[in-house]
Every structure is written in structure tokens, then in C-alpha cells.
Amino acid sequence: MEVLRPQRGDLLVSSVDVRDGGFFEQTVIYLIDADDDGALGVVLNKRADLALERVLPDWADIVSVPRVLYRGGPVLPEGAVCLASVSDIEEEPPGWRQVSDRIGLLHLDTPVELVRGAYDDIRIFAGYAGWSPWQLETEIGRGLWYVLPSTYTDIFGKSPWNLWREVLRRQGGELALYATWTDSPHLN
16 A cells, blocks of 8 residues: 655644544644654644733734634644745745745744735744654554645634634545534434
């Protein structure tokens, strides 16, 4: 059986088999890196318990709506990862590294004065999700993740809390049926 190799810029969408009530249930992850050394990404649809104003006050008014800190994953939750969409793809602003198309990582040590006006959208995540070499491919093979193409609004949409269902619904077929999944399927 051929092992599906996810690429940076892909989405990982947890399957309905991830039903442990844990961190990854009904999550959508944007992959920032995926290669022979492993994979890492950030969860797009979970809000952090801390207010962004409290941990990064200078950034609070320049992040995209909703202006919150996201729970990017269980790895290094005290650290922060910033995704940003450059306004002009022909320019590479200081502190920015491309992931896919106009979306990339923005170093949070970049002076806020340089950030204003250089980006269309910005999101900040506490922590990240990470996998050692072949760990993610093994989980995909076990049916725990769907690897799907991402869209710009998946990363920077104004209503990320329904993202798991929205991404599944737009796939059509069997995956679209999972968008109607209930938290208590045994009661149906």
C-alpha cells in the first residue's frame, strides 16, 4: 500500500475516529512543514484560554478577525507561531518565510511598525502540533487524518470555529456526510 505523504500547505482534518475527547478531536491543521524529518502544523479552529492582549499586546490590534490567540497545538504551548499573508507576493518582508502561495511564517520579533501594511492577514497560535519521521504517515494510514487541499479562508476565515464541518462538507461524497457527525452517534 502506498503511503500518502502530506505536503506543507495541506490541511490535516481529523477523522471521526479521533473521538477521545482530547486535543485533536474535530481539528483542522495547516501543515507548515512536512518532510523526511517529520511534520508540524497549527490547529486552525481552537481558541486559546489566554487573551492575545495579555501575552502579545503590541500585536492584538493588527491580527485578523476574530482577534484572538489560537491553540496551535500541544507542543510548546508557551511559545507562539505566527502565520501571515503578504500583501505583495513580489516582496518578501523582513521576518517572513513562505509556506505556500502568499501564506508564510512571520517571526514575532519583527517590529510591529514593519508589519503594519505589509500583510493582509495575521494569526497567532500558542504552540503547534508535531510528528516525528513517519509518525504522521502512520496515523494517516490508520485512518485518523484526511489530507486535503487548503484554501485561503481556511487559514484566515472570520469564523474558524465551524471549520471542521465546513472543510468536510465541501469535499463531497462520504467526507461531506461526516460533516453532519453528531457528538453522540449512538443516540441516532
